[in-house]
Amino acid sequence: MNRRKFIQQSIATSTLISLGGLGFQSFNSKPNTTHITILHTNDVHSHIDPFGPEDSRNANKGGIARRASLIEFIRQENPNTILLDAGDIFQGTPYFNYYGGELEFKLMSKLKYDLATIGNHDFDNGIDGLYAQLPNADFEFVSANYDFRNTLLDSHVKPYKILNKSGIKIGIFGLGIKLKGLVDPVNFKETQYLDPVEIAQDITRILKQEHKCNIVICLSHLGYAYNNEPNKISDTKLATQTKDIDLIIGGHTHTFLPKPTIHKNIENRDVIINQVGCYGLYLGRIDFYFDTNKTKSTEGISITV
Amino acid sequence: MTFKYYFLIIAAVFSISSCKDSQPHLTQIKGYRIAITDSLKTDFEIDDFITPFREHINDDLNEVLAYAPETYSKDDGQLNSSLGNFMADAVYNRANPIFKSRTGNNIDMVILNHGSIRGVISKGDITKRTAYNVMPFENSLVVVALKKQQLDKLVTYLAKLKKAHPISKLKILIDDNYEVVKVTINNNKILADKIYYVCTNDFLYNGGDDMTFFQPNNGLYVLNYxxxxxxxxTFTDQDTINSMVDDRFIQIK
Structure with a gap:
C-alpha cells in the first residue's frame, strides 16, 4: 500500500515555467525518474484555421498548424507524451459543414492524437455521420457511459484504454454528457446514457485494482461545473464523488481555467481537473514525474499548478 | 523557496524509509496551459494539407449575395431582435410556398430558437459565409400541425422564458408579471377547434431547448429544407436586406 501525503503548492504559472526549467532539471536528469507528459484539447469545434486579425475576441489566436509545431516541440523534449481530446471535435466552422469531420480527423491523426472522447456535437451528423468518418481517425475513442450496443458504433468505441509509456501504465476512460434534450434523438439513435458516477466507480476499480495503472485519467465531456443546476453531474462533482482518478480532462462548458484546479476525492485525496476553453486557443499540459528507484519510496506528491 | 523546503522533506523521507515495493512512485505533478498564438511556428506540412480544403470552401463562401445597410444581431431587443425577426420571417417566406404546394395549406406561424443563432449579420456585404456564421447547424425545417391547447403551452413557454426566441406571424403581449395579455396569429385570436401549421426546425420539434409542446401533435410535415x-x-433573392426590432413580442410597462 502506498500511503501518500499530498503537498500542494501555488506558484504563478509564469514563475513555474521559468522555475520549472531550472528546478525540475535536477529531478529530470536523475536516472530513476520517468516523466510522462499529458497534452490535451477540448471543444475545438472544427477550428482548424487561426482566428483572423479582425476577430473581435480571439484575433490571431488558435490554429492547428501552430498547435502541431508546439506538440512536436514537446514530443522532442519528452517522447513519453500523450495527446488527448475531450470531445466536440465537430461543428463550428464550414470545414465541418463541407467535409463532415473528415479534415478534423485526418489532421488529428497527423498530430498523432492518442485518444478522444465523444462530445454532444460529435453526434451532429448522426451516429452514421460519426461512424462514416472513423476510417479517417488513426486514434481511438473512449466512452464508458454511452452504451452503443444497438448502434453502428458498437465495438468501435471502448470504455477505456491503457497506454504504456516507459513502464508507466496510464489508464484513460471517457465520460459523456446526458444526450436527451441536448442532441436530437434522430442523431444519437439507440445510444444509452449511463450514470457517470457509477460507471466511473466501476472503471477506476478495474484500472487501479486489476490493471494496476500508475495514472488514471478521466476524459470527460460532462462540463466543469453547473452552479445554477446543483443536481447536474459535472467534473467538479465527479471528482468529489469518486476515488482513484488522478486527473480529469474536461470539456463541454468551454471553461477557460487559467490553471488546473485541485479537488478532494471521496478519500480526501487530490484530483486535478483541467479544461482549456474551446476552439484550440490553448493546449493543456500536465506533467507526471515518477521515481522508479527500486529500493526507495517517496511519501509525498508535490502538485504544482 | 517553499518548493525547496518541501523538496527537502521529500528527500528526507527518501533516505529514511525504504520499501520493498518496486512500483514506480508518483512524486511530482505540474500543470498549466499554453496559449496558441502567432508567436508559435506554423507547421507547413499541416498547413499545406489544409490548403486545398480551405481554398475550395473560400471560393464558395466568399461570393457576395446581398448587402446589409446595418448590423443585425440577436441581442438588440428584449423579447424580439432584428436578426431573430429576419430569420423567422425569411423562414416563413421561403418555406410557405413549399408547404402550400405540397399540402394546399399555409404556414400559420414560425418559431425558432435564440440559442441556435451563432453570429451577427454585419453591416456591408453579405456572403454565404454570413449564413454559416449565423446558422452553423444543419437543422432542417418541419411543419407541425397543432391545436390551441399546444399553442397555449408554446405561448406560456415564451412568456415564462422571457427570451427573444425568433417568431413570425405570432404576436404576444405580456404584462410586467410576464403574464400573457394578448396573443394573435396573423392578427387573429387563436381558435379552439382550428388546426395551426407551425414551422420550426427538427431540433426543436424533437424537444430541443425544452420545447416539449410539439408533442403530441396533429401531424408532421418534413420539408427537407x-x-x-x-x-x-433569401440573400440570393434580395439585393439589400432590412429588419428591425418590432412589436411582435413585447412587454407593457
Missing amino acids: KVRNALID
Whole structure:
C-alpha cells in the first residue's frame, strides 16, 4: 500500500515555467525518474484555421498548424507524451459543414492524437455521420457511459484504454454528457446514457485494482461545473464523488481555467481537473514525474499548478 | 523557496524509509496551459494539407449575395431582435410556398430558437459565409400541425422564458408579471377547434431547448429544407436586406 501525503503548492504559472526549467532539471536528469507528459484539447469545434486579425475576441489566436509545431516541440523534449481530446471535435466552422469531420480527423491523426472522447456535437451528423468518418481517425475513442450496443458504433468505441509509456501504465476512460434534450434523438439513435458516477466507480476499480495503472485519467465531456443546476453531474462533482482518478480532462462548458484546479476525492485525496476553453486557443499540459528507484519510496506528491 | 523546503522533506523521507515495493512512485505533478498564438511556428506540412480544403470552401463562401445597410444581431431587443425577426420571417417566406404546394395549406406561424443563432449579420456585404456564421447547424425545417391547447403551452413557454426566441406571424403581449395579455396569429385570436401549421426546425420539434409542446401533435410535415439554405436563398433573392426590432413580442410597462 502506498500511503501518500499530498503537498500542494501555488506558484504563478509564469514563475513555474521559468522555475520549472531550472528546478525540475535536477529531478529530470536523475536516472530513476520517468516523466510522462499529458497534452490535451477540448471543444475545438472544427477550428482548424487561426482566428483572423479582425476577430473581435480571439484575433490571431488558435490554429492547428501552430498547435502541431508546439506538440512536436514537446514530443522532442519528452517522447513519453500523450495527446488527448475531450470531445466536440465537430461543428463550428464550414470545414465541418463541407467535409463532415473528415479534415478534423485526418489532421488529428497527423498530430498523432492518442485518444478522444465523444462530445454532444460529435453526434451532429448522426451516429452514421460519426461512424462514416472513423476510417479517417488513426486514434481511438473512449466512452464508458454511452452504451452503443444497438448502434453502428458498437465495438468501435471502448470504455477505456491503457497506454504504456516507459513502464508507466496510464489508464484513460471517457465520460459523456446526458444526450436527451441536448442532441436530437434522430442523431444519437439507440445510444444509452449511463450514470457517470457509477460507471466511473466501476472503471477506476478495474484500472487501479486489476490493471494496476500508475495514472488514471478521466476524459470527460460532462462540463466543469453547473452552479445554477446543483443536481447536474459535472467534473467538479465527479471528482468529489469518486476515488482513484488522478486527473480529469474536461470539456463541454468551454471553461477557460487559467490553471488546473485541485479537488478532494471521496478519500480526501487530490484530483486535478483541467479544461482549456474551446476552439484550440490553448493546449493543456500536465506533467507526471515518477521515481522508479527500486529500493526507495517517496511519501509525498508535490502538485504544482 | 517553499518548493525547496518541501523538496527537502521529500528527500528526507527518501533516505529514511525504504520499501520493498518496486512500483514506480508518483512524486511530482505540474500543470498549466499554453496559449496558441502567432508567436508559435506554423507547421507547413499541416498547413499545406489544409490548403486545398480551405481554398475550395473560400471560393464558395466568399461570393457576395446581398448587402446589409446595418448590423443585425440577436441581442438588440428584449423579447424580439432584428436578426431573430429576419430569420423567422425569411423562414416563413421561403418555406410557405413549399408547404402550400405540397399540402394546399399555409404556414400559420414560425418559431425558432435564440440559442441556435451563432453570429451577427454585419453591416456591408453579405456572403454565404454570413449564413454559416449565423446558422452553423444543419437543422432542417418541419411543419407541425397543432391545436390551441399546444399553442397555449408554446405561448406560456415564451412568456415564462422571457427570451427573444425568433417568431413570425405570432404576436404576444405580456404584462410586467410576464403574464400573457394578448396573443394573435396573423392578427387573429387563436381558435379552439382550428388546426395551426407551425414551422420550426427538427431540433426543436424533437424537444430541443425544452420545447416539449410539439408533442403530441396533429401531424408532421418534413420539408427537407435546411434553415441555413432558407437564409442563403433569401440573400440570393434580395439585393439589400432590412429588419428591425418590432412589436411582435413585447412587454407593457
